[in-house]
Amino acid sequence: MRVLVTGAAGSIGRVVTVGLTDRGHEVVALDLVPAPEGHDGPWHTVDCADPDAVAAVFAAESPDAVVHLAGVPGEEDLPTELTSHLVTTAALLEAMVAHDVPRIVYASSNHAVGRTPRADLPDGLLTTDAPPRPDTFYGTAKVAAEALLSLYADRFGIDAVACRIGSFLEQPEVRRNLATWLSHDDCVRMVDASLTAPAPGFHVLYGISANTRAWWDLEAGRAIGYEPQDDAESWADRLPDRPEDAQENSVVGGPFAGEQFYRPAL
Numbered sequence: 154m155r156v157l158v159t160g161a162a163g164s165i166g167r168v169v170t171v172g173l174t175d176r177g178h179e180v181v182a183l184d185l186v187p188a189p190e191g192h193d194g195p196w197h198t199v200d201c202a203d204p205d206a207v208a209a210v211f212a213a214e215s216p217d218a219v220v221h222l223a224g225v226p227g228e229e230d231l232p233t234e235l236t237s238h239l240v241t242t243a244a245l246l247e248a249m250v251a252h253d254v255p256r257i258v259y260a261s262s263n264h265a266v267g268r269t270p271r272a273d274l275p276d277g278l279l280t281t282d283a284p285p286r287p288d289t290f291y292g293t294a295k296v297a298a299e300a301l302l303s304l305y306a307d308r309f310g311i312d313a314v315a316c317r318i319g320s321f322l323e324q325p326e327v328r329r330n331l332a333t334w335l336s337h338d339d340c341v342r343m344v345d346a347s348l349t350a351p352a353p354g355f356h357v358l359y360g361i362s363a364n365t366r367a368w369w370d371l372e373a374g375r376a377i378g379y380e381p382q383d384d385a386e387s388w389a390d391r392l393p394d395r396p397e398d399a400q401e402n403s404v405v406g407g408p409f410a411g412e413q414f415y416r417p418a419l
């Protein structure tokens with residue numbers, strides 16, 4: 154499959170472009186910044202909030218699918234977040250409709266439901282049936298982007314898989330990550346399954362590894378063939394307790410739900 158990967162220079166993008174290539178996909182990379190030294194294959198230095206620039210990439214490359222990873226990874230003001238997550242997704246969806254590209258895999262985030270208290274979780278696990286409950290403007294923009302994917306799935310029959318990624322890290326770093334970790338290899342498995350599952354329609358899943366202490370239900374991922382292989386538990390004895398742990402473990406969004414992330418919207 155010929156896959157356009159946005160945010161290819163980012164931390165997830167660098168792993169996913171290599172991982173998808175290893176799995177036999179042809180990757181067309183797109184990012185705001187030029188290709189890193191040694192990158193092999195097509196690369197477009199483009200802002201994916203610019204619909205004309207995005208349309209030109211589609212016209213030149215004829216992708217079969219899109220993996221949309223571009224976007225600011227943390228909390229900024231609301232207009233910045235909406236441009237970075239919602240406007241970019243709109244530009245890509247419009248180009249997909251114009252060029253008959255049937256599938257998008259979207260890097261959503263656990264922060265779309267980050268304000269959900271862990272005490273409210275039935276059996277300790279949050280399912281994809283739970284209502285959105287963002288913890289930040291970042292999470293709010295992810296919820297909005299998911300809503301736009303749903304709209305384009307309904308209007309145009311686009312298959313759109315929104316992966317609510319937990320903590321994408323080489324290895325767990327703090328105790329919250331025992332629940333939230335997504336390993337590099339599992340991330341590639343998740344994106345590949347989301348690209349190749351037959352007719353998922355609009356589908357939301359939680360993007361974490363098979364963590365013993367998971368807070369999110371993996372069922373929605375398994376339903377489309379995502380079978381995670383890693384588990385943060387092996388690091389449990391190596392992660393010291395920190396004063397922040399109580400707050401970080403009380404709501405699923407962890408630190409993003411804390412007052413240090415409060416800022417004016419505009």
Ligand code: 15L
Nearest residue numbers: 226227262263264319320333
């Ligand atoms: C995310 O969605 C963020 O992009 C990343 O910076 C981390 O905060 C991660 O979630 C997490 O919850 O650990």
